[in-house]
Amino acid sequence: MIAELGQFALILAFVVALFQSLALFAGLRTRDAVVHGFARAGAIAQFVLVLAAFACLTVLFATSDFTALVVAENSHTDKPMLYKITGVWGNHEGSMLLWGLILTGYTAALAWSAKPVEARLISLTFAVQSLITAAFTAFLLFTSNPFARLWPGPENGQDLNPLLQDPGLASHPPMLYAGYVGFSITFSFAVAALIDGRVDARWARIVRPWALTAWTFLTIGIALGASWAYYELGWGGWWAWDPVENASLMPWLAGTAFIHSLRVMEKRDTLKAWTILLALMTFALSMAGTFLVRSGIITSVHAFAVDPERGVFILAILVALIGGSLLIYGLRAGLLKPTGVFSAVSRESLLLINNLVLAAACGLVFFGTFYPLFITTVSNETVTVGAPFYNNTFNPMLGALLVLVPISGLLAWKRGKLMPVLRDLAPAAIAAIAGGVAALWIADRGLIAGALGTALAVWVAVGVVIDLAKRFKLGEIAFAASLARMARLPLGIWGMAVAHFGLAVVVFAITGVSAWKQETSAFLMPGQHLDIRQLTITLDRVEQVEGRNYVAERGYLTARRDQQVVSQLTAERRLYPVRGMSTTESAIHARATGDLYVTIGQPSPEHGWPVHVYLYPFAMWLWIGSAVLGLGGLLSIADRGRRSLVAKAAPVQAKEAGR
Amino acid sequence: MNRILLFVPLAIFAVTLVYFGMGLRQDPSAIPSQMIDRPLPAFDLAGIADGDPGLSNTDLLGQVSLLNVFGSWCPPCAIEHPMLMQISRSGRVPIYGVDWRDEPGAGAAWLTRHGNPYSRVGDDAQGRLAIDLGITGAPETFLVDADGRVRHHHVGIITEDVWRNTLLPMIEELERS
Numbered sequence: 008m009i010a011e012l013g014q015f016a017l018i019l020a021f022v023v024a025l026f027q028s029l030a031l032f033a034g035l036r037t038r039d040a041v042v043h044g045f046a047r048a049g050a051i052a053q054f055v056l057v058l059a060a061f062a063c064l065t066v067l068f069a070t071s072d073f074t075a076l077v078v079a080e081n082s083h084t085d086k087p088m089l090y091k092i093t094g095v096w097g098n099h100e101g102s103m104l105l106w107g108l109i110l111t112g113y114t115a116a117l118a119w120s121a122k123p124v125e126a127r128l129i130s131l132t133f134a135v136q137s138l139i140t141a142a143f144t145a146f147l148l149f150t151s152n153p154f155a156r157l158w159p160g161p162e163n164g165q166d167l168n169p170l171l172q173d174p175g176l177a178s179h180p181p182m183l184y185a186g187y188v189g190f191s192i193t194f195s196f197a198v199a200a201l202i203d204g205r206v207d208a209r210w211a212r213i214v215r216p217w218a219l220t221a222w223t224f225l226t227i228g229i230a231l232g233a234s235w236a237y238y239e240l241g242w243g244g245w246w247a248w249d250p251v252e253n254a255s256l257m258p259w260l261a262g263t264a265f266i267h268s269l270r271v272m273e274k275r276d277t278l279k280a281w282t283i284l285l286a287l288m289t290f291a292l293s294m295a296g297t298f299l300v301r302s303g304i305i306t307s308v309h310a311f312a313v314d315p316e317r318g319v320f321i322l323a324i325l326v327a328l329i330g331g332s333l334l335i336y337g338l339r340a341g342l343l344k345p346t347g348v349f350s351a352v353s354r355e356s357l358l359l360i361n362n363l364v365l366a367a368a369c370g371l372v373f374f375g376t377f378y379p380l381f382i383t384t385v386s387n388e389t390v391t392v393g394a395p396f397y398n399n400t401f402n403p404m405l406g407a408l409l410v411l412v413p414i415s416g417l418l419a420w421k422r423g424k425l426m427p428v429l430r431d432l433a434p435a436a437i438a439a440i441a442g443g444v445a446a447l448w449i450a451d452r453g454l455i456a457g458a459l460g461t462a463l464a465v466w467v468a469v470g471v472v473i474d475l476a477k478r479f480k481l482g483e484i485a486f487a488a489s490l491a492r493m494a495r496l497p498l499g500i501w502g503m504a505v506a507h508f509g510l511a512v513v514v515f516a517i518t519g520v521s522a523w524k525q526e527t528s529a530f531l532m533p534g535q536h537l538d539i540r541q542l543t544i545t546l547d548r549v550e551q552v553e554g555r556n557y558v559a560e561r562g563y564l565t566a567r568r569d570q571q572v573v574s575q576l577t578a579e580r581r582l583y584p585v586r587g588m589s590t591t592e593s594a595i596h597a598r599a600t601g602d603l604y605v606t607i608g609q610p611s612p613e614h615g616w617p618v619h620v621y622l623y624p625f626a627m628w629l630w631i632g633s634a635v636l637g638l639g640g641l642l643s644i645a646d647r648g649r650r651s652l653v654a655k656a657a658p659v660q661a662k663e664a665g666r
Numbered sequence: 667m668n669r670i671l672l673f674v675p676l677a678i679f680a681v682t683l684v685y686f687g688m689g690l691r692q693d694p695s696a697i698p699s700q701m702i703d704r705p706l707p708a709f710d711l712a713g714i715a716d717g718d719p720g721l722s723n724t725d726l727l728g729q730v731s732l733l734n735v736f737g738s739w740c741p742p743c744a745i746e747h748p749m750l751m752q753i754s755r756s757g758r759v760p761i762y763g764v765d766w767r768d769e770p771g772a773g774a775a776w777l778t779r780h781g782n783p784y785s786r787v788g789d790d791a792q793g794r795l796a797i798d799l800g801i802t803g804a805p806e807t808f809l810v811d812a813d814g815r816v817r818h819h820h821v822g823i824i825t826e827d828v829w830r831n832t833l834l835p836m837i838e839e840l841e842r843s
Contacts, residue, residue, distance in 0.1 A: 240744060247739065284675060291679070322686060329679060337673035379803070381685050393767065393803075394739065528775045591744075608779035609751070619779045 010075050013063025014154040017104075020056035020111070021144035023049060024137045031134035035127065043126045046133040047118040053140055054108075054115035061095075061108045064153050068095050076155040077101060085556045093177035099317075100153035102180055106297070107143050109181070109188045114140065117192060117217075125213065131199030132192070139191055142324045150317045179235055183228030183255055187293035189221025190262060194290035197283045198332050201339040206283060211273035214286070216644050218269055219502075222262045223640030229255050230633030238593055243526070243604055243621045245629065248394050253376045254296030257369050261289040264365035267358050274420060275347035275355055280340040281362070287336060291329040292369070297321065350422040357415035364408045371400055409463045409514065412507055413470020417477065435473055439466035450523050460518025468511035471504050499646035506639025512632030519601070519625030526621040530614035539620050543567045544576075544605065546618055557581045559592075562607040562616060566596065578607045578618075602626040705814050706733070707798040711788025714765050715774035721762055721788030726810050730840045732833070733808040734784070734824075735764045735796060738776030740804040746823040747780050753829060754783035759837055763787035766796050766804055809833060811840050 027049035034042035064077070068091050073079040081098040082091055090097075096105040114136045121129045147153065196214045200206045232255065237245040246252060265285040272282045349355040375392040413435060417428045443462030450457050476482070478496060479489040529537040536545040547563040559581040566573045576594035583590070596603040601624035608617035710722040726733065734750060736743040754761055763784035765773035768791060777787070790796055799808070809818035818836055820828060 244739070280672070288675070322683070325686075326683065330676065330683070333676035333679050337669075337676050340672045341669050377682075377685070395767075526775070528778055530778065606779060609781035611781075617778045617780075619775060 009063050009066050009072070010154040010156060013060045013067075014152070016056045016059040016063065017144060017148060017154070020053050020060065020107075021141060021148060023056065024053050024140035024144060027053070028134050028137035028141055031130055031137065035130060035134070040126075043130050046130045047121070049137065050111075050114040050118035050133055053137065054111040057104075057108050057111045057140075057144070060153075061104055064101060064104060065092060065095050068092060068101075073161050074157055076157040077153050079157050079161050083556065087555055089174075090177070096180050097177075100147070100151045102184075103143070103147055103151050104153050105181060106184050106188060107140070107147060109184050110136075110140055110143060110191060113189060113192050113217075125209070128196070128199050128203060128210070128213075131202055132195045135195035135198045136191065139195070139328060142328065146317075146320050146324060150320045179228060179231040182224055182231055186221050186223075186225025186228050186262075187255075187258060187296060189217065189224055190258060190286075190290040190293050192217045193221065193265070193286045194332070197286035198335060200283060200343075201332075201335045204339055204342045206272075206279050206343050208273050208276050211269050211282070215266070215269050215273065218262065218266050218286075219640050219644045222259075222266055223637050223644065225255065225259050225262060226633060226640060227637045229259060230630060230637075233633075234630055237626070238595055239590070243524075243593070243606075243623070245520070245626075248375070248397050250376050253372050257372050257376075258289050258292040258296060260365050260369035260372070261285060261292050264362040264369075265289050267365075268362050271355050271358050275349065277345035277347035277349065277355065278359065278362075279343040279345050281359075283340060283343065284336065285362070285366075287329070287332050291325075291332075292373075294321075294325055294329065347421075349420070352418070352425050353423045354415055354418045354420045357411055357418055361408060361411060361415065364404060368401055368404050368408075371404070372397070406459065406463055409467055409510075412467050412510070413474060416470065416474040416503070416507070431473055431477060432470055435466050435469035438469045439463070441465075446518075454522045457518055457522030460514060460522065464511045464515035464518065466511075467514065468508055471508045471511065475504050497646055498642050502639045502641070502643030502646065504639070505642055506636050509632050509635030509637075509639055512628050512635055514632075516625045516628035516632055520623045520629065523624045524621060526619065528617060528619040530611065530616065531618045532615035535615065537618060537620065539622060541568050542573065542603065542620075542622075544618065544620055546607075546616060549607075549610075549616060552579075554581065557583045560607070560610075562618070564594065564605055564618070566603055574603060576603070576605050578605050580607055580609065597627050599627060600624065702816055702819060704816060706808075706810060706816060707795070709788070709795050709798070711764070711790055711795065714768070714777075714787050714789045715771070718774075719786055721764070721786045723814060725786055726762060727812065727814045729760070729812050730837050731759055731785075731810050732761045733764065733810055734761055735766050735790075735799070735801050735804050735806045736773075737766045737768050737804050738772040739768065740766075742823050743805045744780070746805045747783070749824050749826065749829060750783040751781050753824075758834070760785040764790050764795060764799075766790050766801065767793045807833075809836055809840075 027046070031042065031046055034045075064075075066072075067075045067078050068082055069088070071078065071082060071084050071091065073082075077098055077100045081101075082094050086094065094101070096102040114133065117129070117132065117136070193214050196210070196217070200210055232252070233245040236247070236252075237243070265282065268278050268282040268285055271278045347355075375396055379392055413432055414425075414428055417431055418425070439462040442465035443458040446461035447454075447458045478500065479492045481489050484492075525539060527537060527539045529535075531537060531546040533546055533548050536543050538544075543566070545565045545567070547565055549560055549562045552559045552561050559579045561577055561579045564576040564578065566576060574596040576596060578594035579592035581590045581592060591606050591608075594605045596605075601622055604621040604623055604626075606619045608619065610616045706723045706726065708723050711720050712718075713720040732753075736746075750761055753759070761784050763786070765787055768776075768789070770791070773787070773789065777784070788795070793801075799806075803821070805823060807820045807824055808816045809820070811817050817840060818833070820833070824833065
């Protein structure tokens with residue numbers, strides 16, 4: 008009964024979305040206020056219907072109703088309730104329904120927050136957005152029905168992949184999707200602007216909070232995914248250039264370029280066609296990410312759906328949405344004339360360089376991800392693209408970009424002078440060189456990469472502080488006056504500074520983890536120990552423990568330095584009998600200076616338990632830095648300048664009403 | 667001129683799409699391998715730890731076996747690993763390992779930690795053999811007959827399903843003939 012209700016809600020959502028989209032496109036010529044009102048009501052109706060469908064699926068999972076195919080394939084009576092619920096999106100059908108829920112959620116949020124200003128633009132945006140919803144609900148209904156029945160239902164389900172039974176992974180897809188799907192709004196705004204043939208600073212100001220919201224979610228989602236890989240897979244790595252990881256990195260790079268070019272457009276009314284193209288590309292890459300993971304074109308850890316029929320459907324969606332939008336772009340982007348001009352030395356041109364480098368980096372990841380596929384498609388040759396390719400190309404590119412970050416913050420708009428900026432940044436340069444030399448000196452291995460990474464991180468971090476100090480006129484005017492300036496600084500500027508500082512922290516952590524990590528391993532019987540640096544790790548005992556749906560071998564270890572106990576660690580090896588899979592639960596002793604990371608493996612009767620110990624310097628700062636990055640995004644979203652737009656827009660609204 | 671430029675993104679998209687479409691027609695785990703029905707290339711790899719015998723193509727002669735390409739850096743390999751252990755414990759066929767592009771010592775440490783399903787392991791640190799075999803990613807597995815000919819190439823993780831419904835029947839078939 009519940010499955011049928013969900014099914015019905017989903018069908019209704021499809022019908023409403025399709026009808027709304029068509030009606031809006033048709034009705035826009037009439038400039039009818041009814042049409043605009045309908046747009047908002049329809050958006051909320053779509054959300055309520057998909058929410059109902061999602062609630063139904065959640066109930067099916069929570070009650071372990073195995074007559075529902077998806078539940079039978081992905082759940083089990085013995086599974087903890089939390090993972091029964093998160094199991095809703097731990098499979099293809101459910102995760103696509105979650106995608107649809109977030110999509111309509113964004114549309115409803117737009118309906119909720121949109122002021123009647125720019126009614127035509129907003130209605131056009133709703134029309135495009137509803138078209139996307141129609142396409143995705145159709146995809147769900149026709150190829151990935153989450154409400155398909157299984158009759159008779161089995162007595163028990165087949166369980167969720169134990170690797171996915173983890174709080175990190177449970178929260179990772181919703182975050183990531185909130186990022187991916189958030190860019191649908193900016194995509195729809197871009198297509199609406201193209202149809203309208205008009206883009207200006209006002210458009211940028213309306214779109215920017217949406218772009219920042221999506222970007223912030225995507226940033227957090229990627230960081231959660233990386234931390235999941237770090238502690239749950241038990242292999243100690245957090246980034247492997249896996250196609251699925253690349254699939255989330257590409258829209259992040261394009262989206263980062265997009266929010267920067269939006270800023271240029273908002274301030275200077277230029278780079279219009281480019282900004283619109285980035286808006287289209289960012290969502291296209293988000294969709295390609297879905298396509299990549301869901302079609303089974305590329306095999307990967309996360310790719311659960313190998314079904315060509317779904318692939319064809321997604322391909323059709325890509326053709327319609329991305330192909331269609333790029334066609335409109337080709338036809339209409341010529342109408343978007345910039346008004347602002349800028350000289351070669353200006354913040355605009357540095358942000359343009361930033362954009363080009365980010366786009367090139369994105370292209371590189373795209374190439375690395377799809378090139379092997381292209382080659383196998385056109386010939387019998389096969390090629391490999393692995394981490395070394397990215398390390399040799401991607402890292403230098405982003406390194407060069409980091410050099411520009413503090414400069415672009417200090418350089419004036421329109422026409423800047425480079426020399427004074429460089430003079431201001433001299434302390435940052437000195438600090439960076441000192442940091443690099445210190446890294447070479449202190450770190451065990453004389454690694455150039457480590458020194459360079461440290462220098463870049465220091466350069467960006469100190470650069471941010473100098474930028475802020477200049478804005479407060481710190482030292483130039485009375486301290487109290489500086490404080491007053493600090494209080495008046497727009498949140499958008501704080502957001503930029505915080506995000507760039509977070510970036511510096513992330514770069515520093517990546518440098519620490521990848522340049523100076525250490526590892527060692529040995530077979531240990533209880534009572535035996537191994538040494539790494541000044542630490543002695545002793546395996547105290549190993550116990551058999553029984554979890555709710557797994558059995559585990561739990562190793563208790565003690566880390567000591569000079570006989571002093573530094574940390575007590577418990578590492579597990581779990582076996583999930585239903586799927587016959589085992590997982591590693593690593594023990595991590597996290598400290599600001601670095602993580603002590605321990606795993607135990609399958610024992611051998613003669614030698615004992617293989618214990619693997621890693622030291623990851625500054626690993627914790629990767630997560631902290633990512634959070635700071637996200638915080639920067641949040642601060643920018645909350646900028647008061649955006650809200651004052653509403654106040655300024657009020658007279659326009661009155662004018663439109665009077666018309 | 668400028669107007670034509672605006673269609674470049676569409677053109678790039680169209681080309682990409684054609685490739686996507688073509689890629690979709692293939693079963694991703696059955697990429698046509700140039701190795702099928704050809705003898706393994708001659709190779710003689712060093713062991714991954716001191717004192718290990720290493721692996722050469724002649725080791726695979728005389729009985730049906732699996733040749734599995736893995737690396738300690740490869741997350742899917744860690745997921746595949748329990749299945750390999752199961753096959754290895756069953757004693758059905760020997761599994762030979764090629765440790766692909768690993769740092770010195772990393773492969774051996776990885777096997778120490780997770781358990782070693784391989785009869786012998788060769789160190790392909792430079793990836794030379796992987797190129798000869800046409801490896802696109804790890805894990806990949808070749809089913810090799812008693813004459814040292816490749817009979818099947820599996821791309822991706824060997825799941826319970828792949829083992830039971832693809833590899834095992836082929837092994838039985840090969841052993842009968």
